[in-house]
Amino acid sequence: MSRLLCVIAFLLCHAIVQAQHRSFSNKSNSVGSVSSLETILMDQNxxxxxxxxxxDHLNELLQTAKAKKSAELEIIHDLLAADYYSxxxxxxxxxxxxxxxxxxxxAKRIQNDELRLIVLIRQxxxxxxxxxxxxxxxxxxQAGELIGQVDYKAVPLFSxxxxxxxxxxxxxxxxxxxINLLQEGLPYCKDGTALHISMVNxxxxxxxxxxxxxxxxxxxQRALGIAxxxxxxxxxxxxxxxxxxIEEQKGNPxxxxxxxxxxxxLSVKYSEHxxxxxxxxxxxxxxxxxxxxQEAEGYLTRSEVYVKSKPFFLPIKTRIAKLRSExxxxxGYQADELLYLKQYVHYDDSLRATERYDELQRAYWQWQSDDFQRSIAAAHEERKTSLLLELAFGLLLTSVLIIVILLLNRSKNRHKIKSTMLEKEQLTYALEREVLNKELEKITNSWKEADEKSKESTSLIAGLQNDLEKLGKENTDIKVRSVEVLDELLKEPIMTDDRWTKFKLTFDQVFPDYLKKKKAKYPRLTEGDLRLLALMKLKYSNMGMSSLLGISMDGVKKGxxxxxxxxEDPSE
Known part of the structure; x- marks a missing residue:
């Protein structure tokens, strides 16, 4: 028993180690491919x-992904294609x-959470x-929830x-x-890059x-120092x-x-419009x-060159109209002031409508975020409960296994005794069945003898019938009475009620409850139906059934x- 328990413990430990090894291998493979995926994502082509x-480059990337059967490359292709179409x-x-x-x-199919994270963020x-x-x-x-669960080093372009x-x-x-997210990403950002400066800024x-x-x-100041x-x-x-x-807010205009x-x-110099x-x-x-x-008016005129008719520029237009009116x-140009004020009111109304929409969207975000956090908390509780149940079930299963092993060891002798007694019972049952089979065989043989005698009688009666027909030509009354007597003799069955009663008693012993179950399942079965079922169980032919039951072959078939x-249908 102790050796069996040791084997079970070893197998469990081995399974755990294998699972951890597979997990580590998957992570290692993922990390090894990050740099190549980053290179593709940053390819300016x-x-x-x-x-x-x-x-052309998208098609080439897709062909490479299919040739290498690389799901990771196919994901990168789909992301870059999405960027292109947008x-x-x-x-x-x-x-x-x-x-x-x-x-x-x-990403879900290959269970790569690092790639799933960037897909969620980019979408x-x-x-x-x-x-x-x-x-x-x-x-x-979803991305926010996943960030704390992935290996940052395995996420392409994490920062x-x-x-x-x-x-x-x-x-x-x-x-x-x-700010918290930016602090998470900064350690994985290359120092001195534009992205590094942008994150700190x-x-x-x-x-x-x-x-x-x-x-x-x-x-x-830190961002300025890097720049x-x-x-x-x-x-x-x-x-x-x-x-x-900052200086303006401090009062240093x-x-x-x-x-x-x-x-x-600097922005004009480097075309950062x-x-x-x-x-x-x-x-x-x-x-x-x-x-x-006067100088302000010049800067406003220059700024208007970069304004476009897109929703993004609505706040810009609003502010320019207000400054123009001032x-x-x-x-002292009242007409111009009134014109710019009208523009300002028009833009401001549109902007306020947009801002109200944005406020609604922010409120919707907060509601969605709270609901999402509640669902996550509920899922954690469910997983915790499930884990406890699995642990309890494991302990229970182990306990049951130990008890079973103990009971098996204790019950070996009892099992031997029971086996001996069962063998004796089976032997007794076999003897009894043999006696019943012999009795049934005797009854069946007696039926066969009766059947043969019936056939002989039928043949004899047929001969007599021929002789009587010859005599009947001389005397019609004698012919009619003889035919009636012969018909009665031919109709007399071999399986009489007495014989059926005795046969049924023996049949029930050989095939216990066979007829009883059929009757219970199909209550409309008659005694004649049960006789047919019994003879069918004994593999009697239609001819044999016809002789025993005293009915014609057609009668057997119809029965x-x-x-x-x-x-088939008990209601019939």
Missing amino acids: FRSKDSTVVV KLSDKVNPRSDLCYKKALSS GYYYFVYRELEAAIPYFL RHIHQISSFYGYIGNYSGA SMGVYSEKQQLLGQAVVHF ERNQDSLWMGIIFGNLAS YKAIRLLKENVR LDAMRSMIKLADVLIDVGGW IASIK KQRLKKKM
């Missing part, structure tokens, strides 16, 4: 302005949706960019994808959540949103603009103006406050048909 170049149509579109759906399905960001927040929320929620999801958190007003922006100006300055160390003038200009906002002018200069536009408008606002409305008021019908 997939972002070429020439559609032919992009399509840029091509500049909106949410069915082809991008389908690509994301395929990528997510493949959520795709909807977020085109401001379909309701569609983006479920993907960001870049973290930056994307943090921008969504910042948009919905969850600034602390955005974003932490400053979100701190400023929370009115944590001291922390904001720390982050901005200066790597001679990234573009980012230096952007950070100057952010520091200018002229310092803010110097920083904003440097921001404008959106940042240049925002900086020019901010600069015009500060200049008006200090009386430099300058017209200072100049069998009626019997079959009753047994």
Whole structure:
């Protein structure tokens, strides 16, 4: 018994070690392929302005994935194809949706949570960019839950994808959540890169949103130091603009103006038009406050060059119209002031409607987030309960196994005794059955003898019938009476009621309850039906049944048909 328990314990330990080894091997293989996947994701050929170049590279990547039977490469292909279609149509579109759906399905199928994470983030960001927040929320929620469960080193471009999801958190007003995500991603970001600077700068922006100006300055100065160390003038200009906002809030407008002018200069130099536009408008606002409305007017005119007729630029248009009306008021141009005020009111109404929608979306996010967290908590509790039940069941099963082994050892002798007694009972039963079989055989043989005698009688009666027919030609009355007597003799069955009673008693002993069960199952069976069933059980032929029952062959066949019908449908 102890050796058996040791074997069971060894097998359990071996299974656990094998499972851990498989898990480690899967992770190792995943980590080994991260760099190659990152290289493909960052390949600029997939972002070429020439559609032919992009399509050719996508087809080449898909062929490689199929040739290598690599689900990972197929997922990367689907993500890059989704990017291409979204840029091509500049909106949410069915082809991008389908690509994301395929990528997510493949990641789930191969059980790769690291790739599933980037698919969720990229699909959520795709909807977020085109401001379909309701569609983006479920993907960001799932990604947020998955972030704490994956190996960050095994996630391709982990810091870049973290930056994307943090921008969504910042948009919905969850600034602390955005900062926490950025802090998670920073250790995996290459030092000195534009992405590194952007992530640190974003932490400053979100701190400023929370009115944590001291922390904001720390982050901005850190980002500026990285930019200066790597001679990234573009980012230096952007950070100057952010520091200018801090200085304005501190009451230092002229310092803010110097920083904003440097921001404008560098942004224009490096064709960062959106940042240049925002900086020019901010600069015009500060200049008006200090009386430099003429210079402010020039910056507003320059900024309008970059404004486009897209929903994204609605806040920009609103602010420009307001500043234009202020300058017209200072100049005393009432007609222009009224014109710009009308534009401002129009844009502001549209903006407020948009902001109300955004507020609703943020509230929807919060509701969805709370509901998602509740469902996660419920799932954790369910898993915990399931684990406890499995543990209890395992202990119970082990206990039962031990008890069974003990009982088996104790019951060996009892089993031997029972086996001996069973053998004796089987021998006794066999003897009794042999006696009954002999008795049944005797009855059957007597029936056969009676059958043979019946055939002889039939033959004799037939001969007599011929002789009587000859005599009947002379005397008709004698012929009629003789035929009636012969018919009665021919109709007399071999299996009389007395013989049936005796036969049934013996049959029931050889085949216990056979007829009784048939009668119980099919209550409409008659005694004649039971006689047929008994003879059929004994493998009698139709001719044998005809002789024993004293009916014709057709009568036997019809009886069998009626019997079959009753047994197929008891209602008949």
